[in-house]
Amino acid sequence: MSWFKRTVKGIQTPTEMKREAPDGLWYQCPNCKKAMHTREHKNNAYTCIHCNYHEKIGSEAYFSLLFDDGKFTELDANLRSGDPLNFTDTKPYPDRIRSTEKKSGLKDAARTAYGKMSDLDIVVTCMDFAFIGGSMGSVVGEKIARGIEYALKNKIPFLMISRSGGARMMEAGFSLMQMAKTSARLAQLAEAKIPYISLLTDPTTGGVTASYAMLGDFNISEPQALIGFAGPRVIKETIGKELPKGFQTAEFILEHGFLDFIVDRKDLKDKLASLLKMLA
């Protein structure tokens, strides 16, 4: 005998009467599927309190995590992509830019800012994957180059946070040459003996890995980040075999000698500050 008996099948409550938790109050980890309070997740540097999964965050979140009191000055915020080649694939490149701008609220796939990190001066350029897969075109290249110039002029360390699928195809030859441009400025930074930290986050592949991302005095990463030159699908097609488990993860890259260390995001600021203080 049941206490209650459903007399009418289905849900009868009208949508507007539905009681819901406010949107964004809870965060479900895409990796372990466990829920946590959004504030708790944010306070944990956007990493899962259960499984340490590192959420793919963008420049806004990194800047607020790294700069003291979240205070920073943005550089070159007014750079926007042009369309040097009149590039059209399934839709014209300028349309793609505009719709991405609207969707992401960003002007391109990288932002540069300077400020204090644990009382140390630092310039940070950070990529935004939300903007056409974090692809590197002229604006990204120019912002990085100018960020390095700022570091050179003011003799302060440079931190690059990469998260990108590689070069932006719609700027073809121009995109390719951004690899040369950023590497050229980094050569000057190296000659001036100013520290350069490259943080590779999930994912960093293609022309980004094959230029500035691998050129740090310190190449570092977050746990489990995908890092590579060719993408896993391309490699699989080339060799015609399944790829070994853990291939191209940060841990794999560390093991093969191309990373200095892997750091949990919640420890990032303290560790970088401590390292840079030793060099000062």
Next chain:
Amino acid sequence: MRTLLDFEKPIAELEAKLDDMQRLADENNVDVRDAVRSLTENILNLRKETFLNLTRWQRVQLSRHPDRPYTLDYIEKICQEFHELHGDRTVRDDPAIVGGFADIDGTTVMLIGQQKGRKTKERQYRNFGMPNPEGYRKALRLMKLAEKFNKPIVTLIDTPGAFPGLEAEERGQAEAIARNLREMCVLKVPVICIIIGEGASGGALGIAIGDRVLMLENSWYSVISPENCSTILWRSWDYKEQAAEALKPTATDMLNNKLIDGIIEEPLGGAHLDWDDMSNRLKERILSEIAELEKVSPQDRIDARIEKFCSMGFFEEA
């Protein structure tokens, strides 16, 4: 047997006709000089018409022509002596990149280039001109050697891309290319880079940072091949012609966009039709560029090289 691309076929047919005509005339003792003259003229006109109006995709096809000269062919034609030097001193020797000290008409240069193979076995041995990290590291080692002995560097670029294999990743393909980009910027000796065939993406750029970056008339240079671009943006291999148009990867395109410094013209119909002529053009240009660059001090050369690449880009600044 010559390999013929589709747009080369009509010309080849006329050439065959000319051969037949001459043979018949010889056999039968007939005077066909007028006919021969007019047919020869027709052939020349057709060749001009075809090759002055090539589409971008046709140029990509020419850049991969199986009869086109490769790095070692040029070395054989333009160098009186060549001492090939092997190995990256860490892992192994990569046959997809060759290099060594070369004597070109009395000038010693470090000549480095990507090498494709011509027959099946050789193609495999050269990995289709796709270098592994060792290739890039060997190239850098040789460039530093040239710097040590104050000799100019010439690189010949001809690659469908850096090899996307498992071991290449394990041994740091990205790091090897990245390091070359940075180190080539500050080499104290003159550096001349010439795209002789295919210049695909980072795999090409990895040996293409120079005071002068030149392209042969029928080569291409871009961030991705038209086929791969088509696969990614159109999700099908079939849009390679459109992709080639969109990428604007030809020598003229790249010069118009100020992404290279000059073009070396090929014999009419393409480099593959006359290796001697093409090699001569290449040699003359290399020697004249070296002479020009040697007038400049090393530091000024480095500064100009860096500023040149830093000026590349197209954006709006509000």
